[in-house]
Amino acid sequence: MKAVAIIAEYNPFHNGHLYQLKAAKEKTGADVVIALLSGNWVQRGEPAAFDKWQRTQLALAGGVDLVVELPFNYAVQPAHLFAEGGVKLAEALHATWLSFGAETPDLDYQKLIANQPDKNQFKQFDQTFATQYSDYLTKTTGITVNRSNDILFFSYANAKAQQGANIELVPIQRVGSDHQDTNLTTGAISSASAIRTAIQTLNKSELKKQLPMATYQLIDDVQMVTWKDFWPLLRYELVATPIAELKRIYQMTEGIEYRLKQVANQATSFEEFLRGVKTKRYTYTRIQRLCVYVLMHVYDSEMKIPSDYLRILGFNAVGQAYLNQEKKKLELPLITKVTDDLSKQELALDYRAGMLRQLVTNQQQDFYHHPLIKLS
Amino acid sequence: MKAVAIIAEYNPFHNGHLYQLKAAKEKTGADVVIALLSGNWVQRGEPAAFDKWQRTQLALAGGVDLVVELPFNYAVQPAHLFAEGGVKLAEALHATWLSFGAETPDLDYQKLIANQPDKNQFKQFDQTFATQYSDYLTKTTGITVNRSNDILFFSYANAKAQQGANIELVPIQRVGSDHQDTNLTTGAISSASAIRTAIQTLNKSELKKQLPMATYQLIDDVQMVTWKDFWPLLRYELVATPIAELKRIYQMTEGIEYRLKQVANQATSFEEFLRGVKTKRYTYTRIQRLCVYVLMHVYDSEMKIPSDYLRILGFNAVGQAYLNQEKKKLELPLITKVTDDLSKQELALDYRAGMLRQLVTNQQQDFYHHPLIKLS
Incomplete structure (x- = not known):
């Protein structure tokens, strides 16, 4: 079989x-x-x-x-x-x-694979990683x-x-x-x-x-089930966790923990929270995943090995x-x-x-x- | 004045x-x-x-x-x-x-002060610290x-x-x-x-x-406001926090984190939770304070200095x-x-x-x- x-x-x-x-x-x-x-x-x-x-x-x-x-x-x-x-x-x-x-x-994925960039180069803070990556591939391979x-x-x-x-x-x-x-x-x-x-x-x-x-x-x-069901718990977690501890969460990079905490203090719904946190640097998807990691208490050790x-x-x-x-x-x-x-x-x-x-x-x-x- | x-x-x-x-x-x-x-x-x-x-x-x-x-x-x-x-x-x-x-x-607090024990001696696990302490004072000073x-x-x-x-x-x-x-x-x-x-x-x-x-x-x-208002948040925190992280909370000693987590998984109210966690070793007060530390994410560093x-x-x-x-x-x-x-x-x-x-x-x-x- x-x-x-x-x-x-x-x-x-x-x-x-x-x-x-x-x-x-x-x-x-x-x-x-x-x-x-x-x-x-x-x-x-x-x-x-x-x-x-x-x-x-x-x-x-x-x-x-x-x-x-x-x-x-x-x-x-x-x-x-x-x-x-x-x-x-x-x-x-x-x-x-x-x-x-x-x-x-x-x-033509062979051509794409052959032309992969060093991902660490995408450091423009006014664009998402995905956009920079995709633009690079289009420029080097002609494939979008x-x-x-x-x-x-x-x-x-x-x-x-x-x-x-x-x-x-x-x-x-x-x-x-x-x-x-x-x-x-x-x-x-x-x-x-x-x-x-x-x-x-x-x-x-x-x-x-x-x-x-x-x-x-x-x-x-x-x-x-939607984020609405988890929002009171996420909000509590962001409000109650000291910054130094929040920083330890998987993918909490570039100081975004300050932004999450500040917006959580004021936002009254998950949608309002997301809109408040969104920047050109981060997609909604990236922010939502970060919220899952916070809610689930996910640390590097558990994700990386x-x-x-x-x-x-x-x-x-x-x-x-x-x-x-x-x-x-x-x-x-x-x-x-x-x-x-x-x-x-x-x-x-x-x-x-x-x-x-x-x-x-x-x-x-x-x-x-x-x-x-x-x-x- | x-x-x-x-x-x-x-x-x-x-x-x-x-x-x-x-x-x-x-x-x-x-x-x-x-x-x-x-x-x-x-x-x-x-x-x-x-x-x-x-x-x-x-x-x-x-x-x-x-x-x-x-x-x-x-x-x-x-x-x-x-x-x-x-x-x-x-x-x-x-x-x-x-x-x-x-x-x-x-x-006669002078007499009590003069007869204070080394507190580390109260290690009987079937009695609370307070009971052991009080019994000691009664025995040595005659004062209850x-x-x-x-x-x-x-x-x-x-x-x-x-x-x-x-x-x-x-x-x-x-x-x-x-x-x-x-x-x-x-x-x-x-x-x-x-x-x-x-x-x-x-x-x-x-x-x-x-x-x-x-x-x-x-x-x-x-x-x-009562514990009832905070119970869904406390329960979430106990369920979502890995044991190794729970152990870092102020006053989380003697492995009680396992007990808290296990009981939280099943309990449907704060009262039920407390009853489930209670042992001869811990007073309700001690357990409740521990719950506050968990809910508030309190670590040693913040409490001790x-x-x-x-x-x-x-x-x-x-x-x-x-x-x-x-x-x-x-x-x-x-x-x-x-x-x-x-x-x-x-x-x-x-x-x-x-x-x-x-x-x-x-x-x-x-x-x-x-x-x-x-x-x-």
């Missing part, structure tokens, strides 16, 4: 994901689809609208055979580190292919990489090259709306971001044709067969149950993210969740 | 306080009454039911001439450190007398010191001896109910603790004869005249306005306590409060 891996957030799983999954399977002829799924926080520095178990369920319902968690220390990171983790885990799971949506599936899925494509290619990975990259042309679009399309495929906005603003029934049935049922049953593992979130019969086929040959530890020791060490960040989530959802305390098993 | 100092919490100011104030003035013949008032957290490790400005107002209405803040690093401490700060500040303000209520005004105001009396005497202070101690026989009583008395003097309980459980009008008018009006206007100051919270014409008489001769800096620099350094803890309070009361952000002035 051969597997294709997909790195996903499924926040929530929608028709575009369904399309990509089928296309990846068709194009590769894979027997097994593995999703590497972000946990309770997503790459843009936001709480996942639905928790990792709910999203695992959607993935399994949508045809994914095996769901493995992309650990926090890769999932809540800029594109290059996100991609590094995804490629590493896909390779560790012995996937033959890594498939993903891209705006430009025929991107500034759309989110193309940036990820380039990052996957880069990570593959750096790791000497065997996995084959399979880009698939994105269809439907842009990743960042916040309006629903008239067709059946809208972006996850548009869907999240619609959940909060429209009558849910209007979303029926935009969503797979399982997702539609979930949004009907479960309240979406990851001890990799494969945490299984769910599978069906096909996924189980694949695990049985591969499990003795895997280089990384396979985790199906979080023990007390794991929760304090390797899995500390993922575990903490889960505990925090339970604080705001008032869910039953289900510390040591077993993988979800889909009986066909 | 000569002054008598009273170390107080006024939480809230009641008829017993009024009685003590008058008795102290009469007994000493003082021209000026100075109150050294705890800020937004009190000695038992609880949020002050009413904030320091509200309580200053009550004190001025009750006849206090000058209100000075007892800084957090003395106010939220066991009796010996609480007393150390109180005596130091009263002496620095050149008060001639220090007056306080006591269950046993003729306590186990009621809260007597313990403070002994602590004041001890602090005076250690500091070589000139201030004269003036104990006044306590009247009315015991400090710890939680039931209202039938007379006009009930304990502050009984009054706080009654505010939450009785019809407010039943409290009319138990309280000075200013206090009665306050409880009618303003919502009392206090830089003393005299923060003026309020005064009337008499208090002002006294300040004018003494201000050039004071050894400690007199602070009437919190500047940006002070809020980050000397006053960091008091300032943080104020900011935190505003988070839960949603009061207007009034960072740099001036002293309250009572025009007679």
